[in-house]
Amino acid sequence: MPRNGAINRERILATAEHLVIEKGFAATALDEVIEGAGTSKGAFFHHFPTKLDLAKALVDRYVTADLGQLQNALSETAHLAADPRARLLAFLRIFEDGADELMSEQSSCLYVSTVVERDLLTAGTADRIVDAVVGWREPVAGLIRAAVEAHAGHERGDDETNDDGNADGVDADALADHLFVTFEGAFVLCRATGDAGHMRAQLRVLRQLVDHLVR
Amino acid sequence: MPRNGAINRERILATAEHLVIEKGFAATALDEVIEGAGTSKGAFFHHFPTKLDLAKALVDRYVTADLGQLQNALSETAHLAADPRARLLAFLRIFEDGADELMSEQSSCLYVSTVVERDLLTAGTADRIVDAVVGWREPVAGLIRAAVEAHAGHERGDDETNDDGNADGVDADALADHLFVTFEGAFVLCRATGDAGHMRAQLRVLRQLVDHLVR
Structure with a gap:
């Protein structure tokens, strides 16, 4: 057979x-x-x-799995929708708690391996990585805006919301991208030092900084 | 000749x-x-x-330049030593303000290019990258601890300092590493999206989050 x-x-x-x-x-x-x-x-x-066909298929498969992780974390925290600050922190906590398992499965990230080679990027893999970046940015920025609005209402002691959904000038899209940036930068740090524990530590720092922002 | x-x-x-x-x-x-x-x-x-000799020399030269940037930023903010919160934020601001020039000179980071290849890492380049990571961590964690102690003293309205130099459980070393992580992750984001403006945006987010932590 x-x-x-x-x-x-x-x-x-x-x-x-x-x-x-x-x-x-x-x-x-x-x-x-x-x-x-x-x-x-x-x-x-x-x-x-061709080797490029392999590269494209690899990135495509990786992006699908990556966005699947995002959807799982959104679903797991959907029950907290009425408390946007709690939901945002619980959402970030999922990645922190999963960091050690992630690093036991892979020593770095396919995105890092792909972006270093200009030939791969210009051949079309960049488009799919951007799909992943935007795929994370939009829902995560939504969670951030909701949490910031709840925070602003709480601080004023009323139900008003922050007009632009930003916290003291922190752009929600850029802060959402900072989750992607923390993952990718921590992969580089883990590889350089040979210490996989940095992934969890860095995701923890991000959660704690966001906690201070919306506390 | x-x-x-x-x-x-x-x-x-x-x-x-x-x-x-x-x-x-x-x-x-x-x-x-x-x-x-x-x-x-x-x-x-x-x-x-050998090609490996070239790789080692490249990383060595890059680490020296990288730690030179750190020393410059420490020197430029030394006059703010009496106000540790202002110094920490001014220190971070230097990198944010320099981001566009940095990205006009290079489209990514030699550390990212190096860590993706296991053969390079095991041949000794990793040691020099770790020198850079530790070289940044120690002085930046020092700035963070000083700012957090000033913040804690201010919040209590007295001159007491926070015993461990950490802010509500945020580890100063991990937060110091987060500057390295933000640089490396933002390089990956800039390369993937083709938008060099992400470097400045991400360094800005980091400064704003730290500002909230020690405000």
């Missing part, structure tokens, strides 16, 4: 993702991916005619 | 740094560096017998 094509494709992608995150894209040889996935060259090139 | 060896070495390193930040280390061919630097193969291999 021939192997199921979809299963084979998924095995190739999982193997390639691990290698690319570990070694970088340019430094990963296709032969290593083929051998690691236990597939044939024929099957490999059937799914991915 | 033969060219001055030190000048030639510096020209090779400047050319290589630009290429490695733009394309990644593995994707940068030594022939491109040699051609870009306008040097001979003989001169190149005299200075850098």
